[in-house]
Amino acid sequence: MTSLTTKYIEIQGVEQTFKTRKGPFRALQNINLTVARGEFVALIGHSGCGKSTLLNLIAGLTTPTEGSLLCANREIAGPGPERAVVFQNHSLLPWLTCFENVYLAVERVFSETETKAQLKARTDAALAMVGLSAAAQKRPGEISGGMKQRVGIARALSMEPKVLLLDEPFGALDALTRAKLQDELLQIVATTQSTVVMVTHDVDEAVLLSDRIVMMTNGPSATIGEVLKVELPRPRSRVALAEDIRYLGYRKAVIDFLYTRQGHVEKAA
């Protein structure tokens, strides 16, 4: 049991090679990482470093060329609702209302054990959690980008996943909306105690949200360069942390890694 809480997700010696027209392209190599239950881990790195590739591997959307991935001591053989993904571009189905988008997920996971009324209640609760009860009957085309991303989060959370995987969830949003959703995510994760792996390229986002920051080297053949433990007390407040000396220290450490040691993207590529 103790091993499960400290090694909830276990990635061992993972390598990912893609076939391209110019021959094999090795995106990731020698990735070793464990994520504890209830931990919030951020993957950060320059674009093209394979962060999303690693997240897709954990989601099971792709299978590794080498190595193995375990979740709760079981090999990750394919995607499944226990590892919910919030996609970068929200990926809501435009012909369904917000309610129906979430209901599709709820129905898939709980329809065998619960009545229709319970499923509807779950959907309403998920939308309420992200503050979108009023927009439930609207289609994705009728709401803003931030609201869409919140529906995406509601859809993922409504499945009560063991692991929540976020692929640059706020990357396409403006700074103010992003900050608001980050705060909401902090609250939601605190109440649901979810295990979260989040891909980001935003240093502040990584430090504010996560327990550990996994910094990746530049691709091709990217790997984990450094892991930084963020030991800031929770609940965290954006405003209070802005002047916190430890926060600034963590921030500096990540920036150092990204821009001093891994800064020469053009030369490497």
Add this chain to the structure above:
Amino acid sequence: MVSAVFHTTEAVLPASSPSPAGGGLGWGHAAPSSPVAANDAAAPTPALPQRGREKIPFDRRELWLKVLPPLLGLGLLALVWELVFMGTGGSIPSPRDTFAQALQIFSDPFYSKGPNDQGVGWNVLSSLKRVAMGFGMAAVVGIPVGFMIGRFNFLSRMFNPLISLLRPVSPLAWLPIGLLVFKGANPAAIWTIFICSIWPMIINTAVGVQRVPQDYMNVARVLNLSEWKIVTKILFPAVLPYMLTGVRLAVGTAWLVIVAAEMLTGGVGIGFWVWDEWNNLNVKNIIIAIFVIGIVGLVLEFALIKLATAFTFEEVKN
């Protein structure tokens, strides 16, 4: 409308430019929040009638620009027609005579004096009936086949050479095969419509399935949806716009082909009517038939475009 909107923003622009949100699209919305605009709001009475006075002439010009060019086009057609009428020494009837004849024909479109002499309404309806039957069968076969070909790469590779080979064949080349197999003019015509409608539907449906955004399929995979749910909740709505394009192309071709097919097979139908009037040397009726064919085709096309836009969701582009 566009010019009217542009004019009001011009009036607001100097007031809103110092406000922080004044750039780009938000002119009209930015104005009330800016402190300068508050002064404007104190004196709205002189501004409003001015706008109202300007709007009327602009709308009139807009209306003219919408109505005038099509009218000119039709006028040009009538003029060329008149010239042809005079140039050919009356073997092509004049627009006025044809119009008079048309009024007479449309005063009683549904008469029936034996199989070879029926009203234009019956002719159009029986052509439409053939198109509907051939086209309906093509949809029933073609759309599922398109889905299968789009969904499974193996089938796509298997059928692509066949489709490429058969698609360019003129539908009328299939008419003798139809006559031979079905031993009747009517089923042969329906068969011809079937064969020419099926290709656009198969191809467009298959392309639509292949172009379903990978994001949606990833959602399906993460949720582990059943194949039935994938088809009903993701594939079908995503493919619908493509499918309707296929349907539109198919109906267009079918309406082209039915006229030719009926000329060859005879019976009741707009194509046969054209041929019959040619045998009677009744050129006025042939010209009327051309207009009828054009208008029916136009209506079919318009209806299907309306249907397609109703089912196209803006966000599919993402």
